[in-house]
Amino acid sequence: MEPFAGYGILAVLLIGGVAGWLAGIVVRGYGLGIIGNIIVGIIGAFIGTWLLAKLGVFVGGGLIGTLVGATIGAIVLLLIIGLFRRV
Template sequence: MEPFAGFGILAVLIIGGVAGWLAGLIVRGYGFGIIGNIIVGIIGAFIGTWLLAKLGIFVGGGLLGAIVGATIGAVVLLLIIGLFRRA
């Protein structure tokens, strides 16, 4: 299952930006600015889709489901990045 199936490139950027921004709020101190947050959100969408599928969790379809899944993945990605920053 692809995280952005059916969305255009503009929607992917908006979803990625929102997910990266939300993840930056959840994981304080690990934001990367607007471009960095979009990238974290897009990569996070792939991580979130894979991780949630492995756990058997379905967060819903459509725009809201894409944002929730991407945000979960982006939070995981920011936590991993935070571990490497500390080391």
């Protein structure tokens, strides 16, 4: 399953931004600003899609499923970034 399949570039940026913002709230102290959060959200969508598929987890389709998967991936990415920022 491809994240953002069928969405335009503005929708990708919006979903990525919301996912990055939500991840920044969940993982406090690791926010990267609005541009950083959008990038983390977009990259997180790919990580979340891959990770959830490997775990056999289906979060649903459509906008909500994409947002949930992107947020989960963004949380994972922020946690990894946080590990390297502390070193």
